[in-house]
Amino acid sequence: MDNSDVYTLAKFCLNLIEHKNSEIKCTDLFFEKSKYINIEIEENSIKNNEIGEDNGVSIRVINKNGALGFAYTNVLNRKAIEKMCNNAIKMMKVGTPDSDFRDLPRVFNNYPVVKDLFDKNLKYLEIEESLNYVDALIKICADDEMAISQSGNFAADYSKTYIFNSNGLNALKKDTSCLISSNIIVKDKLSNDTSSGYERQVERSLKKIDSTKVANLALEDAKRNLNRKKIKSMKIPLLLTPKGTISLILRPIAAAVNAETFQYKRGFLVGKRGQMIGSKFLNIEDNGLIDGAPGSQIFDDEGVPCKNKKIIEMGKFLKSGLLYNSYTAGKDGVESSGNASRSSYSSIPSIGITNFIMKSGNIPYEEIIKDIKEGIMLDYTGDSVNLSTGDFSGLILRGNLINNGEISHPLNETMIGINVMDLFKKIDAVSKEHKVYGAFQAPYVRISSANIIGGAD
Amino acid sequence: MEISDELKAIDESLVKQLNQIAKEKIEYWDIRAEINKGTSIDFTDQKSKAISSFEVIDCGIRTFKNGxxxxxxxxxLNRESIKLGFQKAIKLACLSESLSKLKFKINPTDPIIEKFKNNQKKKLEEIDIEDKINLVKEHEKIASDYSSYVKNTHTIYLDGHSQYLFLNSFGSNVFQDLSFLRLFCMVFTQKNGIVENSLNSVAGIGGYEIVETEKAINLSTKSAEEAVALLNAKSPIGGKFTIIADSKLTGTIIHEAFGHACEADHVLNNESILKDMIGETVASEEVNIIDDPTMGQGSQFNLPYELFGSYFIDDEGIPSQKTIIIENGILKNYIHSLETSSRMNVSPNGHGRASSSSDRPQVRMGFTFLEPKDWNLDEIFEDTKNGILCEDFxxxxxxxxxxxxxxxxxxSFRIQNGEKKEIxxxxxxxxMILEALNKISAIGDQKSFNYSVGICGKGGQGVRVCDGAPYIRLEDVTIGGQD
Known part of the structure; x- marks a missing residue:
C-alpha cells in the first residue's frame, strides 16, 4: 500500500471519530509500515535467511475530561479500522478523568533538517547482496586458531511513519537502519577454558557497516576474557570501557531524567535539579539532530520536532534537563522536548532517548590506564542500577584486573558495589576516544575508587 | 470449535498447491498463522493511563533444505499472499543451503491432526470491560490505602485470545484456541528519602477465573506489604554465606543458570557448559531436574486454570511432554527443537517455541523444576546456625x-541460630552453576514446593514459562554488598 492509501484511511478515520462522539477532545493516529531482512549465522555458518514486513496503525482518543482510549490493528482496511475506532471510543468511555492532560501536539511549521537518516541502498537491499556482510564475520572466526564458534546476524530495515492528529498535524518520515552483530566463542587448547566476546554496530546507512572490524573486536573481547581468575575483595580504581560507561552512567541517567519517573518522584535524581551531582567530567546531552546517527529523528513519535538538549554540564544537573513527551510536558506546563517514543504502532507514546551522549575528554585512553597501579577494568555486567536508590551491586561478566598501568588477567566471580551518585563524584578522568553503540555514545571513564567483592578467599 | 474465516483460507486445497510448489525444491516446510485479540488496562495512582484493545494477524512461513x-x-492471510510468501521462503532456504557449511536433515515426525482448546470457566470475551476496570481499580485502591508510605501504585491487566493454525509438510494440521490472562501489581513506597518497590503478578492459561483465586485477590496487598517492609531493610555486607533460598528464587536459579545451558541450540553452538556432559554427574545425588510443560498441572497447585508455561503442542508440531534433565545428579537429556533433535539424532521433546508466528521457533523451556526431597522447612532452619534467607527474585x-x-x-533476612532476623x-x-548444584546441602519437601511465572527472553523473543522448586540450602555462596 502506498502513501495515498494511508492518507485516505487516516482521513476516513479522523472523520469517523469527529462525528462519532461529541465528548472527544482530540485524536491521533500512528501508521507504521516497515520491511526487513535478517540473516543469521550459527556455529559460524549461515543458518537462516529471513524477510518480513509489518504494517499497522494505532489510534488514541481522549475525551474532554482527559480519559484516554487506545486501539490498534495490523489489518489495514476500512472495516478493521472502523472497528479499531469504535474500540478506542469504548475504551475511552470507561477510562477515568485525568485533569493533567492538556492537549496533543499542535501543528509544527518547520521540522529540523537531519541528514543521512535514510539510505536508499537499504530500502532496495536484496538479501543476496547482504550476504557479503556475514561472510566477512565468518572469515574472521574461521581464520582464527582459538575461535571455535560464532553466532551473529546482519539485519536491515526500512520504515515509514505517518502521524496525524485532530489539531491538524500531519507528518511523514522515512528511516533506514542496519545492524551487524558477532558473538565469538574461543577456547584455550592448553587450559581448556572457553569464553565469549560480543560486539555490534548499528548504522543508518549500509556503507558504514564494517563486519570485519566488528568480528575482530568480538574476538579480542573473547580472548581478553580467557582464563579468568578470582581476586580478593578490595577498594581500588575502576576503569569503565565505553560499554561499561553505558551500563553504569548513561543508562541510569537516561532512565532517571525521564519526566514521568520524575513526576512520580521515583528516580535517584529526584530533588537534585540545579545541583552538582558529579565531578566536572560529567557532561551529558540528548541530541536527536546528529546527521546519520542511529538515535537521530526529525520528529518524535507524536510528531514533535527533535532537539539537542543539555542535561548535565560540568557535573551540574540542569533544571531544564528532563526528557518529555507531550503528556508529561503538559503536566509540568512546559513544551515537549521531542522525546515521545513508541516501541511500535502497538504502544502508546512513553518517553525515550534520541542519541544519549557522555562528552569525551581530552586525555588519550592509554594515559588514563597508565596511571592506574592496581585497578579493575569493567566492560560488561549483566546487571543494572537500582533506579529508585542509585545502588549498583553487580557481577562483572567481562572485566580485567589492571596491574601497573596494563590490562592483566580477566576476572571470575567478582562483583562491584557502589551507589551511582558516589560514582559520578569520583569520576577523575574521561578519555578522548569514544564509541557509539546504537543510541548511546560513551568514552572510557575512570572512577577514583570502588568497592570490589572478590570470590577468592 | 468456531474457526475464524481468515484462517479458513488456509485449507486442504491450499496445502496441496503448496506441496506442489515445494516439490523437490525443499525438504521441509511449516506455516503458522494466528489471529490475536485482546485487552490491556494500565492504571497508575488510581487513574487510567491507557485502556486498549487490539486485533492483529501474524503469519510465518518456514522452509528448510539440507541445513x-x-x-x-x-x-x-490472503491465499495469494501466502503462496507468494511461500515461494519467497523457498528461495531463501535454497540460498541458505547454498552457503551453509553445516549439512543436516530434519527427521520426520508423526503427523498430528487435532484441535485443542483450553478451558475457560469464565469466558474472557463475556466479561464486560467495565468489570475488568473495576477489578484494576479495586487493586489500586487496596494498595493505595495500605499505608501512608505508599507513594505510587501501578496495576496492569492483560488478556488475550488467539486462534492459531499450524501446518507442516509431514502432514500435521493443528488448530488451537488459546486464552491467557496476566495481572501485575506494583507498589512504590517512600520513607526518609528511601524509595522501595515491589511487584507481584498472577498469570495463567484460562479465563477470568485466573483473577479470582485467593492469590490473585491478595495480589495488591502483598505488593504493598512487601514494599513497606523493605523500607526498613538494611544493606547487606558482602562475603561468603550459607543461604536458604525459597522456592521462587530456587526455581529462577534452576531456570536461568541451569535450564538455559540445557537448551540444545546453545550446546551445539559451543555456548553451554553442559556440552558433552550427557551421562556425567553434574550435581549432588539428591538433585532431579525436570521440564514438564504438559497441560493439566494447575490442579497440583489448587489452581482452577492451566500453568502459564504449559502448552498442548510446541510451535513445531511436537506434543508437550515430560523430560528428565537431571536424574540423581546425572545429566540425562537436553531440551530440543526439531533441528537440534535431528542433528543430535534423538527424539524431539517439544521445546521448539516462538513468541509469535512472526518469529522462528527456538529451543525454549516450559515448566522447569527441581523435584522436592525430604527436608522439612523447620528442620532446614533449625539445622542452619547462621546464614541468609533469600526470598523471591x-x-x-x-x-x-x-x-x-x-x-x-x-x-532477604539474616538467620542467626536458626532464627529469622532483620530484613x-x-x-x-x-x-558458578555447576559448583552451586554441588553445594546444595538440603532440599525441601513437597510442602515447600511452589511455582512462579514469567516471560523468558532469548534472542529478542519472549515466551511464557513457569519454574518450580522447594526451599533449598546452599553452602558457601558469594553475597554482594556495598561496603
Missing part, C-alpha cells in the same frame, strides 16, 4: 559459556 532455513513473515543473569551467575533477591535489601548472590 539451510528460509523464513518469510506476512501480516495477512528481582532479576538474574548468567554467562552460559562459563556458568557464572548472579541473582538479585527481592528481600536486608538488594542482596545479590553469585557463583
Amino acid at each position: 539451510g532455513w528460509g523464513f518469510s513473515v506476512l501480516k495477512d 528481582k532479576y538474574g543473569y548468567t554467562d552460559p559459556t562459563t556458568g557464572n551467575f548472579q541473582f538479585k533477591c527481592k528481600f 536486608m535489601r538488594d542482596v545479590s548472590l553469585s557463583g
Whole structure:
C-alpha cells in the first residue's frame, strides 16, 4: 500500500471519530509500515535467511475530561479500522478523568533538517547482496586458531511513519537502519577454558557497516576474557570501557531524567535539579539532530520536532534537563522536548532517548590506564542500577584486573558495589576516544575508587 | 470449535498447491498463522493511563533444505499472499543451503491432526470491560490505602485470545484456541528519602477465573506489604554465606543458570557448559531436574486454570511432554527443537517455541523444576546456625559459556541460630552453576514446593514459562554488598 492509501484511511478515520462522539477532545493516529531482512549465522555458518514486513496503525482518543482510549490493528482496511475506532471510543468511555492532560501536539511549521537518516541502498537491499556482510564475520572466526564458534546476524530495515492528529498535524518520515552483530566463542587448547566476546554496530546507512572490524573486536573481547581468575575483595580504581560507561552512567541517567519517573518522584535524581551531582567530567546531552546517527529523528513519535538538549554540564544537573513527551510536558506546563517514543504502532507514546551522549575528554585512553597501579577494568555486567536508590551491586561478566598501568588477567566471580551518585563524584578522568553503540555514545571513564567483592578467599 | 474465516483460507486445497510448489525444491516446510485479540488496562495512582484493545494477524512461513532455513513473515492471510510468501521462503532456504557449511536433515515426525482448546470457566470475551476496570481499580485502591508510605501504585491487566493454525509438510494440521490472562501489581513506597518497590503478578492459561483465586485477590496487598517492609531493610555486607533460598528464587536459579545451558541450540553452538556432559554427574545425588510443560498441572497447585508455561503442542508440531534433565545428579537429556533433535539424532521433546508466528521457533523451556526431597522447612532452619534467607527474585543473569551467575533477591533476612532476623535489601548472590548444584546441602519437601511465572527472553523473543522448586540450602555462596 502506498502513501495515498494511508492518507485516505487516516482521513476516513479522523472523520469517523469527529462525528462519532461529541465528548472527544482530540485524536491521533500512528501508521507504521516497515520491511526487513535478517540473516543469521550459527556455529559460524549461515543458518537462516529471513524477510518480513509489518504494517499497522494505532489510534488514541481522549475525551474532554482527559480519559484516554487506545486501539490498534495490523489489518489495514476500512472495516478493521472502523472497528479499531469504535474500540478506542469504548475504551475511552470507561477510562477515568485525568485533569493533567492538556492537549496533543499542535501543528509544527518547520521540522529540523537531519541528514543521512535514510539510505536508499537499504530500502532496495536484496538479501543476496547482504550476504557479503556475514561472510566477512565468518572469515574472521574461521581464520582464527582459538575461535571455535560464532553466532551473529546482519539485519536491515526500512520504515515509514505517518502521524496525524485532530489539531491538524500531519507528518511523514522515512528511516533506514542496519545492524551487524558477532558473538565469538574461543577456547584455550592448553587450559581448556572457553569464553565469549560480543560486539555490534548499528548504522543508518549500509556503507558504514564494517563486519570485519566488528568480528575482530568480538574476538579480542573473547580472548581478553580467557582464563579468568578470582581476586580478593578490595577498594581500588575502576576503569569503565565505553560499554561499561553505558551500563553504569548513561543508562541510569537516561532512565532517571525521564519526566514521568520524575513526576512520580521515583528516580535517584529526584530533588537534585540545579545541583552538582558529579565531578566536572560529567557532561551529558540528548541530541536527536546528529546527521546519520542511529538515535537521530526529525520528529518524535507524536510528531514533535527533535532537539539537542543539555542535561548535565560540568557535573551540574540542569533544571531544564528532563526528557518529555507531550503528556508529561503538559503536566509540568512546559513544551515537549521531542522525546515521545513508541516501541511500535502497538504502544502508546512513553518517553525515550534520541542519541544519549557522555562528552569525551581530552586525555588519550592509554594515559588514563597508565596511571592506574592496581585497578579493575569493567566492560560488561549483566546487571543494572537500582533506579529508585542509585545502588549498583553487580557481577562483572567481562572485566580485567589492571596491574601497573596494563590490562592483566580477566576476572571470575567478582562483583562491584557502589551507589551511582558516589560514582559520578569520583569520576577523575574521561578519555578522548569514544564509541557509539546504537543510541548511546560513551568514552572510557575512570572512577577514583570502588568497592570490589572478590570470590577468592 | 468456531474457526475464524481468515484462517479458513488456509485449507486442504491450499496445502496441496503448496506441496506442489515445494516439490523437490525443499525438504521441509511449516506455516503458522494466528489471529490475536485482546485487552490491556494500565492504571497508575488510581487513574487510567491507557485502556486498549487490539486485533492483529501474524503469519510465518518456514522452509528448510539440507541445513539451510528460509523464513518469510506476512501480516495477512490472503491465499495469494501466502503462496507468494511461500515461494519467497523457498528461495531463501535454497540460498541458505547454498552457503551453509553445516549439512543436516530434519527427521520426520508423526503427523498430528487435532484441535485443542483450553478451558475457560469464565469466558474472557463475556466479561464486560467495565468489570475488568473495576477489578484494576479495586487493586489500586487496596494498595493505595495500605499505608501512608505508599507513594505510587501501578496495576496492569492483560488478556488475550488467539486462534492459531499450524501446518507442516509431514502432514500435521493443528488448530488451537488459546486464552491467557496476566495481572501485575506494583507498589512504590517512600520513607526518609528511601524509595522501595515491589511487584507481584498472577498469570495463567484460562479465563477470568485466573483473577479470582485467593492469590490473585491478595495480589495488591502483598505488593504493598512487601514494599513497606523493605523500607526498613538494611544493606547487606558482602562475603561468603550459607543461604536458604525459597522456592521462587530456587526455581529462577534452576531456570536461568541451569535450564538455559540445557537448551540444545546453545550446546551445539559451543555456548553451554553442559556440552558433552550427557551421562556425567553434574550435581549432588539428591538433585532431579525436570521440564514438564504438559497441560493439566494447575490442579497440583489448587489452581482452577492451566500453568502459564504449559502448552498442548510446541510451535513445531511436537506434543508437550515430560523430560528428565537431571536424574540423581546425572545429566540425562537436553531440551530440543526439531533441528537440534535431528542433528543430535534423538527424539524431539517439544521445546521448539516462538513468541509469535512472526518469529522462528527456538529451543525454549516450559515448566522447569527441581523435584522436592525430604527436608522439612523447620528442620532446614533449625539445622542452619547462621546464614541468609533469600526470598523471591528481582532479576538474574548468567554467562552460559562459563556458568557464572548472579541473582538479585527481592528481600532477604539474616538467620542467626536458626532464627529469622532483620530484613536486608538488594542482596545479590553469585557463583558458578555447576559448583552451586554441588553445594546444595538440603532440599525441601513437597510442602515447600511452589511455582512462579514469567516471560523468558532469548534472542529478542519472549515466551511464557513457569519454574518450580522447594526451599533449598546452599553452602558457601558469594553475597554482594556495598561496603
